[in-house]
Amino acid sequence: MAGASLIFRYQWLAFWRRALRTGRVKFYLTILTLLGWMMAVMLPDVLSKAASELAAAQTASMDRLLLVLCLLWLVLPGEDLHISLSSDRLRRFPLGVRSLLALRLSSVFLSPIAWLATIVSLIGLSPLLSAPHPLLGLLSAFLLFALSIGVGMSVSQRLDLARRRRRLLDAGVALGAVALAFALPLMDYDASPLIASLGAANPATLVTAAAVATTPYAMVVPVATLLVSGGVVWHLFLRSFQRSLRGGDTERTGRRATSIARLPGRLGPLVHKEQRSVVKVLDLWMGLLLVLAAAALSLSVSLTSTFRQTIFVIVCAANATVTLNCLGLDRPAALTRYLILPIRGSDLFLAKNAAVTVVVALQLVLLLAVGAWQSGFMQFGLEVVIAIVLVAAHLAWGNVVSVLEPRRTEPHRFASAGDPLTVLISVLIGSAPGVSVIVLLRSDSPVAPLAIAAIVFATMAAYYGSLRYAGRRFERRIEIISRRLA
Amino acid sequence: MPTDGKHWAIDAVGLTKTFGTVTAVRGVTLQVPSGTIFAFLGPNGSGKSTTVKLLTGLLEPTAGEAWVNGRMVSVDDLELRRAIGILPEDDALFPDLTIWEHLELCGSLYGMSRQETAARAIQLLRHFDLQHGRTTLVEKASFGMRKKCALAMAMLHNPRVLFLDEPFEGIDPGSSRNIKDLLLTLAERGVTVFLTSHILEIVERLAERFALIVKGEVVCVQTVSDLELAGTTLEELYLGYAGTPDSGNLGWLGHR
Numbered sequence: 016m017a018g019a020s021l022i023f024r025y026q027w028l029a030f031w032r033r034a035l036r037t038g039r040v041k042f043y044l045t046i047l048t049l050l051g052w053m054m055a056v057m058l059p060d061v062l063s064k065a066a067s068e069l070a071a072a073q074t075a076s077m078d079r080l081l082l083v084l085c086l087l088w089l090v091l092p093g094e095d096l097h098i099s100l101s102s103d104r105l106r107r108f109p110l111g112v113r114s115l116l117a118l119r120l121s122s123v124f125l126s127p128i129a130w131l132a133t134i135v136s137l138i139g140l141s142p143l144l145s146a147p148h149p150l151l152g153l154l155s156a157f158l159l160f161a162l163s164i165g166v167g168m169s170v171s172q173r174l175d176l177a178r179r180r181r182r183l184l185d186a187g188v189a190l191g192a193v194a195l196a197f198a199l200p201l202m203d204y205d206a207s208p209l210i211a212s213l214g215a216a217n218p219a220t221l222v223t224a225a226a227v228a229t230t231p232y233a234m235v236v237p238v239a240t241l242l243v244s245g246g247v248v249w250h251l252f253l254r255s256f257q258r259s260l261r262g263g264d265t266e267r268t269g270r271r272a273t274s275i276a277r278l279p280g281r282l283g284p285l286v287h288k289e290q291r292s293v294v295k296v297l298d299l300w301m302g303l304l305l306v307l308a309a310a311a312l313s314l315s316v317s318l319t320s321t322f323r324q325t326i327f328v329i330v331c332a333a334n335a336t337v338t339l340n341c342l343g344l345d346r347p348a349a350l351t352r353y354l355i356l357p358i359r360g361s362d363l364f365l366a367k368n369a370a371v372t373v374v375v376a377l378q379l380v381l382l383l384a385v386g387a388w389q390s391g392f393m394q395f396g397l398e399v400v401i402a403i404v405l406v407a408a409h410l411a412w413g414n415v416v417s418v419l420e421p422r423r424t425e426p427h428r429f430a431s432a433g434d435p436l437t438v439l440i441s442v443l444i445g446s447a448p449g450v451s452v453i454v455l456l457r458s459d460s461p462v463a464p465l466a467i468a469a470i471v472f473a474t475m476a477a478y479y480g481s482l483r484y485a486g487r488r489f490e491r492r493i494e495i496i497s498r499r500l501a
Numbered sequence: 502m503p504t505d506g507k508h509w510a511i512d513a514v515g516l517t518k519t520f521g522t523v524t525a526v527r528g529v530t531l532q533v534p535s536g537t538i539f540a541f542l543g544p545n546g547s548g549k550s551t552t553v554k555l556l557t558g559l560l561e562p563t564a565g566e567a568w569v570n571g572r573m574v575s576v577d578d579l580e581l582r583r584a585i586g587i588l589p590e591d592d593a594l595f596p597d598l599t600i601w602e603h604l605e606l607c608g609s610l611y612g613m614s615r616q617e618t619a620a621r622a623i624q625l626l627r628h629f630d631l632q633h634g635r636t637t638l639v640e641k642a643s644f645g646m647r648k649k650c651a652l653a654m655a656m657l658h659n660p661r662v663l664f665l666d667e668p669f670e671g672i673d674p675g676s677s678r679n680i681k682d683l684l685l686t687l688a689e690r691g692v693t694v695f696l697t698s699h700i701l702e703i704v705e706r707l708a709e710r711f712a713l714i715v716k717g718e719v720v721c722v723q724t725v726s727d728l729e730l731a732g733t734t735l736e737e738l739y740l741g742y743a744g745t746p747d748s749g750n751l752g753w754l755g756h757r
Contacts, residue, residue: 284606352593357582
């Protein structure tokens with residue numbers, strides 16, 4: 016374990032050096048300010064309400080609070096930290112599995128977001144002190160957090176293993192789509208059943224059940240459930256971790272990765288390559304999940320055009336983390352190759368945009384087909400125009416941001432790690448033309464068709480301009496971009 | 502502007518590149534005749550790769566200019582990129598593509614037909630003993646396989662000037678022999694080869710002329726035959742300019 020603490024010092028040094036070099040510090044500062052402000056405003060009320068409820072053996076507020084904390088610890092181990100001294104690279108040193116595991120766990124706490132989560136979690140447990148069994152409640156809460164971290168670590172570990180990744184993603188999208196299909200109607204008509212259904216499946220209820228239990232049996236069962244499920248999860252994670260260290264899960268054979276569509280033309284192979292890269296960003300899968308859920312919902316309910324168009328806007332906004340960072344998946348060596356090849360910077364961005372467009376087209380095609388089926392071909396045509404304007408506007412702004420604020424994206428992780436303010440402003444800018452078209456389509460103004468035509472034209476002109484600008488800037492600023500992506 | 506830019510395959514005058522406060526390359530001036538193999542030598546970090554990047558338009562010089570194949574080097578000259586082949590220092594490959602897909606991509610972007618690309622790619626892969634690994638993803642390929650792939654990509658479009666940064670690094674002896682023979686044949690056919698290497702024996706056998714760069718400055722440009730006339734070897738000349746690093750006190754090594 017001495018080796019682990021020694022390496023952690025270097026891990027810490029490397030992490031902050033990279034954060035400073037790539038501008039990630041700005042992201043941390045923004046997100047800490049936003050989250051810190053939200054916590055400072057909301058937490059005192061939530062805590063006092065939960066405490067008074069628990070004193071009266073009521074658990075609803077505490078259940079919700081614990082669910083949020085539980086989700087936070089579920090997601091945190093998957094945060095893309097770009098750790099330089101990964102277990103894989105450390106295998107060459109005389110370090111045991113325990114040391115490597117300790118390093119893996121401690122690495123989660125490199126991020127300032129994890130520090131904030133730790134502080135908020137500890138403060139968030141204070142209402143349990145008002146419960147009839149505070150110690151039991153605290154013990155259960157720590158077990159719940161351990162369970163969440165274990166699940167998060169397992170998912171993160173499996174996403175790193177190519178063989179299991181696809182199965183995991185497929186299962187995730189299928190389950191997510193089914194869950195959303197059930198959740199969407201609840202959201203649409205009445206919010207309380209949704210909260211109730213989430214509450215029923217909330218593992219946090221085990222913590223509060225133990226804290227307010229009235230019989231010994233009611234005390235033991237929740238704690239035992241958390242203990243056993245946590246034990247199973249951590250056992251599976253340890254096995255998976257050990258296997259990965261032995262190289263048992265790495266693929267050495269010539270895997271031939273699949274891609275969606277092979278486009279013709281000079282840039283076709285480049286688009287093909289980009290497609291293969293871009294589908295590895297999990298954000299795009301979230302958009303697909305939403306569309307699948309909406310399509311599943313359309314089997315039982317006739318979707319309104321407003322509902323479908325709102326989904327278009329949300330999907331394009333969710334994809335913005337990818338469109339805003341076209342170069343994120345490239346490493347400096349790949350950037351050098353782009354320069355060697357006889358293509359302009361604008362060609363490169365065109366190829367990258369074409370790859371994203373193919374993916375977005377696949378995301379939206381199902382919903383467009385539903386639109387054609389339920390609302391007719393006129394509506395289909397209008398929705399195609401909305402989709403084109405949305406995609407072109409997001410790509411246009413995304414190309415500009417990609418060269419001004421490039422940041423490294425790790426495959427099989429969420430790319431939504433950019434500066435939240437930039438992302439928010441960009442989503443608004445990218446969505447504005449599409450939303451304007453949607454609003455104009457609903458207006459009775461005689462100039463609406465003309466205004467829509469003007470928006471389409473302006474968006475296309477902006478897109479062309481962004482290609483030229485981003486391409487030129489890429490050619491001139493390659494050293495700076497390489498440094499940011501290294 | 503270089504005085505005689507159109508007569509040399511490569512003609513550089515006063516090339517300088519500064520990164521912040523560090524000057525990586527200072528006033529590099531050299532000329533390389535067409536159809537020759539020119540070796541660019543120097544210790545690690547002396548500015549060889551930066552010079553290659555400046556000569557190929559991958560980097561914009563802070564000062565000075567260069568002409569390659571009759572064209573002034575600039576970062577956005579696509580005609581120049583079509584005329585030259587580059588094997589960069591870091592191979593510059595895409596981890597998620599197979600070796601074969603790299604060649605397909607390359608052929609398409611250089612405007613070659615699929616049939617022509619396939620025919621040339623097969624021949625190059627055979628020459629580099631890489632047919633067995635054509636479906637291997639680059640991220641899974643060995644260092645030597647990646648190097649051969651990048652080399653094949655540099656040659657696929659039949660360039661007039663080849664810039665090869667450490668082409669023999671990590672290459673097995675059989676393939677190395679094939680590559681040497683190929684470079685000699687290319688030079689006979691009028692192709693200019695500008696290569697960097699640390700393997701001085703190969704340079705002595707292959708190159709007609711060489712330049713030595715130390716701490717960003719070219720300290721010597723001459724022909725290999727001049728070495729023989731002067732009764733010295735390339736290694737002696739190299740060490741004379743670059744010096745040998747202090748060996749330090751390693752008496753503890755090997756003792757327990």
